[in-house]
Amino acid sequence: MCSVSSIKGVGIGFPEQKSFHSKGNYSLFGFNFLRFRRCERHAEKKFSSTVVRAAIAKPEIDFSDPYWKNKFKEDFENRFDLPHLRDVFDIKPMPTTFSLHNRGSQIVSGADLPEDRKNGYVNDDDRALLKVIKYSSPTSAGAECIDADCSWVEQWVHRAGPRKQIYFEPEKVNAGIVTCGGLCPGLNDVIRQIVFTLELYGVKKIIGIPFGYRGFFDQGLPEIPLSRNVVQNINLAGGSLLGVSRGGANVSEIVDSIQARGIDMLFILGGNGTHAGANAIHNECHKRKMKVSVVCVPKTIDNDILLMDKTFGFDTSVEEAQRAINSAYIEAHSAYHGIGLVKLMGRSSGFIAMHASLSSGQIDVCLIPEVPFKLDGPYGVLQHLEHLIETKGSAVVCVAEGAGQDMLEKSNATDASGNVVLGDIGVHIQQRIKRHFKEVGVPADVKYIDPTYMIRACRPNASDAILCTVLGQNAVHGAFAGYSGITVGICNTHYVYLPIPEVIASPRTVDPNSRMWHRCLTSTGQPDFM
Numbered sequence: 001m002c003s004v005s006s007i008k009g010v011g012i013g014f015p016e017q018k019s020f021h022s023k024g025n026y027s028l029f030g031f032n033f034l035r036f037r038r039c040e041r042h043a044e045k046k047f048s049s050t051v052v053r054a055a056i057a058k059p060e061i062d063f064s065d066p067y068w069k070n071k072f073k074e075d076f077e078n079r080f081d082l083p084h085l086r087d088v089f090d091i092k093p094m095p096t097t098f099s100l101h102n103r104g105s106q107i108v109s110g111a112d113l114p115e116d117r118k119n120g121y122v123n124d125d126d127r128a129l130l131k132v133i134k135y136s137s138p139t140s141a142g143a144e145c146i147d148a149d150c151s152w153v154e155q156w157v158h159r160a161g162p163r164k165q166i167y168f169e170p171e172k173v174n175a176g177i178v179t180c181g182g183l184c185p186g187l188n189d190v191i192r193q194i195v196f197t198l199e200l201y202g203v204k205k206i207i208g209i210p211f212g213y214r215g216f217f218d219q220g221l222p223e224i225p226l227s228r229n230v231v232q233n234i235n236l237a238g239g240s241l242l243g244v245s246r247g248g249a250n251v252s253e254i255v256d257s258i259q260a261r262g263i264d265m266l267f268i269l270g271g272n273g274t275h276a277g278a279n280a281i282h283n284e285c286h287k288r289k290m291k292v293s294v295v296c297v298p299k300t301i302d303n304d305i306l307l308m309d310k311t312f313g314f315d316t317s318v319e320e321a322q323r324a325i326n327s328a329y330i331e332a333h334s335a336y337h338g339i340g341l342v343k344l345m346g347r348s349s350g351f352i353a354m355h356a357s358l359s360s361g362q363i364d365v366c367l368i369p370e371v372p373f374k375l376d377g378p379y380g381v382l383q384h385l386e387h388l389i390e391t392k393g394s395a396v397v398c399v400a401e402g403a404g405q406d407m408l409e410k411s412n413a414t415d416a417s418g419n420v421v422l423g424d425i426g427v428h429i430q431q432r433i434k435r436h437f438k439e440v441g442v443p444a445d446v447k448y449i450d451p452t453y454m455i456r457a458c459r460p461n462a463s464d465a466i467l468c469t470v471l472g473q474n475a476v477h478g479a480f481a482g483y484s485g486i487t488v489g490i491c492n493t494h495y496v497y498l499p500i501p502e503v504i505a506s507p508r509t510v511d512p513n514s515r516m517w518h519r520c521l522t523s524t525g526q527p528d529f530m
């Protein structure tokens, strides 16, 4: 039995938390050194929409212990151990039907492969290194240290890919796919690859659940049968073939619906909220002794999922944002004392704004949620804009939607998923700029562009399309390998499986001490606005 009382859980609040806790003058991984088992780790999760409470205890490491590194590694291995159907069921694997040797319609099972084609499978013990930089000191840029000396400790995570042995008979599999949250370029590409790969294993029954978690219990929403024919061209359009939605996640009702439909492999595409729901679904299925594999594919243009290089759709959004930035730049440069202002998405993370600013090379001021700023005063944004108008004759500002929320009136309103409804920082800054220049008697021509929905409704660019392909295929391999409660990701260019709680303990945010933020500041030339 899992005992909750044995764990001291620390609430990890959305969205303010950083991915790493700060302790003393060096940053310390938020790792749990209590060695509780996986079921315990999940037990204390309370799923409210805006707060995910992960049972992550504050690390108490005895650095005087000569074996602390070994203990750390052992603990890390335990935490990143992947939940498996074997943990709950007495099941035996069978040789895979996923062929590395495809001859047209003839499927060659893994067992019958010729010798020279048998080394294409990933072993359960294969690992990828999660952290690849050895920081020599806690003061190194972006340093993520465990101890005061920033000692090097290997952290390995599980490699994704097809296994030689599988835990489902493909002919009997009943697979479901659902897309939740907001839109993101590449959703259709992932759906398409999941369907293709399932069919390659030999799966005959694949359904799409319409409009996110809502589709599980809204009787008026029929499920969508999926096959290679149905999904063949869906990657040519943005959006999701299945539709998306926020809110309405009642885990017990969803699992009732999974049970009633006989789904035994569920692929869930979504962001941190969706992952929290997916983990709850995974736990509930296991509690009810349902042999269901729940596998997520992280979807968020905000790029706010922990541990991975990036999420699909992010690159595309950054690229799409260029068009808005370029328009703002042209407007600003063509006007007398022109000021262009672009608001980009990013609820609690400024990745899109930072990357779009950097790549465009046209931004003078980039404002993100992670870095506080003032509009007024000698070091404020407005004063700097005055300086830019005086010296350059124009200026372009890029602001992430979650930035500067402290200067807006709080409404306490939430959306259907429980996400805080943000004040419109773009409109606020636009008004403040206009007012300021009027007050100081300097003419300024302010043009405000809000392309937020345009940057996520498009189809993915080539590199995102490839990422979607690999993630979608790996999601299916993970389910056949018998894992559940996992998500797929790319870490240091390698594809991996990660336990869901580890990637949503807090939203991933821009580290103001990172090289990337410093590069952004170097590029914009902006001062500190505090």
Ligand SMILES: Nc1ncnc2c1ncn2[C@@H]1O[C@H](COP(=O)(O)OP(=O)(O)O)[C@@H](O)[C@H]1O
Residues within 6 Å of the ligand: 046, 047, 048, 049, 050, 051, 052, 180, 181, 182, 212, 213, 214, 245, 246, 247, 248, 249, 270, 271, 272, 273, 274, 275, 276, 277, 278, 280, 299, 300, 416, 417, 418, 419
């Ligand atoms: N903590 C949670 N537990 C269970 N379900 C959740 C949780 N947070 C959000 N959800 C559900 O997940 C879905 C998507 O969440 P949302 O926050 O809108 O998007 P995203 O997954 O992109 O962050 C919604 O249906 C929402 O009700």
Ligand SMILES: O=P(O)(O)OC[C@H]1O[C@](O)(COP(=O)(O)O)[C@@H](O)[C@@H]1O
Residues within 6 Å of the ligand: 181, 182, 183, 271, 272, 273, 299, 300, 301, 302, 345, 346, 347, 401, 415, 456
């Ligand atoms: O208007 P909507 O659909 O709520 O979407 C707005 C939100 O979508 C996002 O782009 C992405 O959020 P999700 O990852 O939760 O889908 C946020 O940056 C933004 O606040």
Ligand SMILES: [Mg+2]
Residues within 6 Å of the ligand: 181, 271, 272, 273, 300
């Ligand atoms: Mg979210």
